[in-house]
Amino acid sequence: MQINASDDRSASSIETKILDVVQMNSIMSDSKPKCLVIDEIDGALGDGKGAVEVILKMINAEKSNNSDKSTNGEETQARKTSRKSHRTAKLLRPVICICNDIYAPALRQLRQVAKVHVFVQPTISRVVNRLKYICKNEGFKASSIALSALAEYTECDIRSCLNTLQFLNKKRVALNITAIDSQVIGQKDKSKSILDVWKQVLQKKRLKRAGKAESLFNEDKDIDFLFTLISNRGDYEVTMDGIHENFLRLSYHDPMLQKTVKCLDILGVSDSLTQYVYRTQQMPLHAYQPPIAITISRMVAQVEKPNINWPKALQRSRALLLEKKDMLKTWQNQMSPFVSRHLSVESFVEDTASPLLHILSPLSLRPVALNLLSEREKDELVQLVDTMVSYSVTYRNTKFVPQEKANLSVVPHEVSSLSLYPPINDVINFEGYQSEHIGLSLAMKQVLVHEVSGPSKF
Secondary structure: OEEEOOOOOOHHHHHHHHHHHHHOOOOOOOOOOOOEEEEOHHHOOOHHHOHHHHHHHHHOHHHHHHHHHOOOHHHHHHHHHOHHHHOOOOOOOOEEEOOOOOOOHHHHHHHHHOOOOOOOOOOHHHHHHHHHHHHHHHOOOOOHHHHHHHHHHOOOOHHHHHHHHHHHHHHOOOOOOOOHHHHOOOOOOOOOOHHHHHHHHHEOOOOOOOOHHHHHHHHHHHHHHHHHHHHHHOOHHHHHHHHHHHHHHOOOOOOOOHHHHHHHHHHHHHHHHHHHHHHHOOHHHHHHHHHHHHHHHHHHOEOOOOOOOOOOHHHHHHHHHHHHHHHHHHHHHHOOHHHHOOOOHHHHHHHHHHHHHHHHOOOOOOOOOHHHOOHHHHHHHHHHHHHHHHOOOEEEEEEOOOOEOOOOOEOOOOOEEEEEEOOHHHHHOOOOOOOOOOOOOHHHHHHHHHHHHOOOOO
């Protein structure tokens, strides 16, 4: 039995059909169990995700039944009363689910419990051989070149090819290679996933021996195809993020890194264009994004199938950037007005952060009792406290993870230390960067915390 999950999207109707198939037994003694095939399950995005939710409920039925046994007697008795209305059937046979996009959001939970089989697209030669066999049996004459053009135009969609050949056979018209675009009917309307877009951009077709005119024609055809593909997909920011994170994994000849530098410059232009569009809301300027991707494709695309990874580094850096901006903005609002009105987040990061850390950690302060400080050191301590109060900076307890030292001794658990709050030193810390700022001793930090939070003794 076959169920088209995209025809009826409601979970209740799909659940009724699935349970009928799963629970139905044949009256014939020698009959085999029914096989359930759910087609277009990635289109079942209705109430409760339809078929996906029903299948997950049946898979988890055994766990639910075991957990029901451990409940108290009253709940068990109440459940028995309405057992018929809430009982979920166990899944005791394979269910074949067919989809077009395996990474559809509706299939995220189903992918974790299902065995995934990916069927690759048939090659043009294999489709042509099959079409020649069908044309021979149906008495329709078509050359191999015309069938090859038909398979390439329909992207090896066998259904579209058969519909076109059947239509031409009924009309007694031969398959014309020069008018293939007007003869093809029933072409499947499907949108490419973002992974397919990245593969098309980063992989080029294997070159064939051809004349100069034919080579130029094929180049223009490939450019038009990429432009249409990227434009129809949209979501240019994600498209360029995937290209940025995956193009360095390609095997392209660039001994002087000229192509790499040029690609990075072009990606910088794309990023600037995206920011300008979002700032001015001039959406028609997005039309310049596909040519940028095509330019990168012409420089670094490889013949071998690329190993595409979903871009994560840029998303993490953006999230971290927003987090630090929010931290600095909140800190700016807590400063004294005569300081905050002359200070912006950008100017602080670029000009003020590093000198301020030097000011907050003077080398002349000795970690001794206050009565042992000289008059000059007391004046410096007063200025430091005033600066910390004006900039709303203090020290707070922080705990760090125990680490093994060189002598294999382990730092005790829950070791606490005093660190700057807000953590403005994180703004200038980068991977592989050794900070030259010398921190104060724990005793001096405790003195500063007391002086900043309470009345000064000086």
